[in-house]
Amino acid sequence: xxxxxxxxxxxxxxxxxPIHREMGKYPGLKPLLIHTGQHYxxxxxxxxxxxxxxxxxDIYLGVGSGTHTEQTARIMLDFEKVMxxxxxxxxxxxxxxxxxxxxxxxxxxxxxxxxxxxxxxxxFDRTMPEEINRMITDALSDFLFxxxxxxxxxxxxxxxxxxxxxxxxxxxxxxxxxxxxxARESSILSDLQVNGSPFALVTLHRPSNVDVKENLENLFYTxxxxxxxVKIVFPMHPRTKKMIDTFDLENYVASIENLIITDPIGYLxxxxxxxxxxxxxxxxxxIQEETTYLGIPxxxxxxxxxxxxxxxxxxxxxxxxxxxxxxxETEKIISGNGKKGKIPELxxxxxxxxxxxxxxxxx
Numbered sequence: 001x002x003x004x005x006x007x008x009x010x011x012x013x014x015x016x017x018p019i020h021r022e023m024g025k026y027p028g029l030k031p032l033l034i035h036t037g038q039h040y041x042x043x044x045x046x047x048x049x050x051x052x053x054x055x056x057x058d059i060y061l062g063v064g065s066g067t068h069t070e071q072t073a074r075i076m077l078d079f080e081k082v083m084x085x086x087x088x089x090x091x092x093x094x095x096x097x098x099x100x101x102x103x104x105x106x107x108x109x110x111x112x113x114x115x116x117x118x119x120x121x122x123x124f125d126r127t128m129p130e131e132i133n134r135m136i137t138d139a140l141s142d143f144l145f146x147x148x149x150x151x152x153x154x155x156x157x158x159x160x161x162x163x164x165x166x167x168x169x170x171x172x173x174x175x176x177x178x179x180x181x182x183a184r185e186s187s188i189l190s191d192l193q194v195n196g197s198p199f200a201l202v203t204l205h206r207p208s209n210v211d212v213k214e215n216l217e218n219l220f221y222t223x224x225x226x227x228x229x230v231k232i233v234f235p236m237h238p239r240t241k242k243m244i245d246t247f248d249l250e251n252y253v254a255s256i257e258n259l260i261i262t263d264p265i266g267y268l269x270x271x272x273x274x275x276x277x278x279x280x281x282x283x284x285x286x287i288q289e290e291t292t293y294l295g296i297p298x299x300x301x302x303x304x305x306x307x308x309x310x311x312x313x314x315x316x317x318x319x320x321x322x323x324x325x326x327x328x329e330t331e332k333i334i335s336g337n338g339k340k341g342k343i344p345e346l347x348x349x350x351x352x353x354x355x356x357x358x359x360x361x362x363x
Contacts, residue, residue: 001363002030002088007057008038008075008099010048014267015094015117017052018174018352026360031136034082034097036075037062051267052175068129069165075102080262081111090363093137094118094171096285096306107271107328108140113363115277117355119144120151121306127208134306143356143362147171147289148309148344168354169346172286173293174356176271177349183271192260194276198230199260201277203284205237208321209301215321216240219301220253222323226281226330227258233273235265262320279325279333293347297338299329315341 003023007016016033023031023088035045049056059082063074075098083091083106091107093100094117105336107114116137123131135158138144144160145172146152155165189195202223210216223232244253253259265273274280279297280287288307292296292314303320310316317339319325332338346354 001028001090001360002086003090003092003359004034004086004088004091004103005031005090006034006036006099006103008036009095010045011284012094012097012099013048013054013344014175014286015047015171016092017054018171018178019092019094019117019355020054021358022352026356029356029360032058032086032088034058034079035060036079036328037064038075038097038099047266051179069259072098072102074099075099076106079103079106080110081163083107083112088112090115090359092099092117092359096121096134096137098128098133099127099353100334101136103220104126104137104140113142114140115143115145115355116141116360117145118147120146120153120155121148121166122150122154122305123304124306134260142227143359145351145358147347147351148307149312150308165352166358167346168358169351170344171288171351171355172289173268173347174349174352175291176293178272179271180267180275183268183275186269186272188265188269188272192233192262192273194231194233194260194273198278198334199276200226200230201273201280202234203237203280203282203287204234204301205239206283208241209283210237210240210243213249216243216247217249217252218321219326220249220256222326223259224256225323225327227256229331230278231258231260233255233260233262233277235262235263235270235273236356279338280332281330288314289347291315292341293343295341296351299326301326302308309344310341311346313342315339 021031060079090113092115104114144165145168280291281299283301288310292310298316300318
């Protein structure tokens, strides 16, 4: 059975790695790794592939940047050629990026079965491109692999037949568990001079936070307040850096006490920072899950989340972009009164094993 495993952006790499590795244990499966090149920083892609022990992609499309429509269209055009050449039995997509939806559309039109890993997640916010991608992909998929109970409810409410839906757990946690010890070998803490001292870890990239000057300025004001209490490590997304330049905020950002800005970093270095941080400030999706598993307090700078279990039983708190709430929650955590959580059901490191077993039996 020939399976095309699709990756396009960095969050996909951590999700596909354990699945691709598990498929290699089945002689009846022939997995091929297809990288659309949606995230086109080759240096960073290479670093993530090395960190996650992923083989070189069998096919690299190199679609690069553009508007959501341009990028989706390029992926569809290029991936159609791959489909015609490879004639796979299944296309497996993960997450909610443009590559996920684009490859699913092509596969559906070519009457090829689709598996969606991380199905059923909903923010109920259609201003997020990811929400549109999630809904399209789930509507087209034949196998829907769900990470948390909210996904089961959402898919049922949308009329997806039960026999297509499988609660298998979270492959992000598979990668996290698999590489946790290896990450501890990283020298990033000493490199950034935060070894032994409390620090906050920040990630920020969503348009609602970084594309509006008032919002971005407000967040850096927040960091200036927090920086009086703890160091702040901020691996900066290219989009965020671009908007700082666009809004002429370079001098203000450079003046913030204890703010340590770095280029984007690899998976193992980031994991080492994450498991040693006093708290995380983020607008990412996956980091909400990883911090819940690690028991690290997470403040999510968004009005909503498609991963409600991280709030319901995990360590995650939704605050939106409001400075007073971010500062208040940060102070609670620093003083030892932050939210405690527990690990959700089936976040045990064996999700990929369950997924591949189902595919091997049902394909």
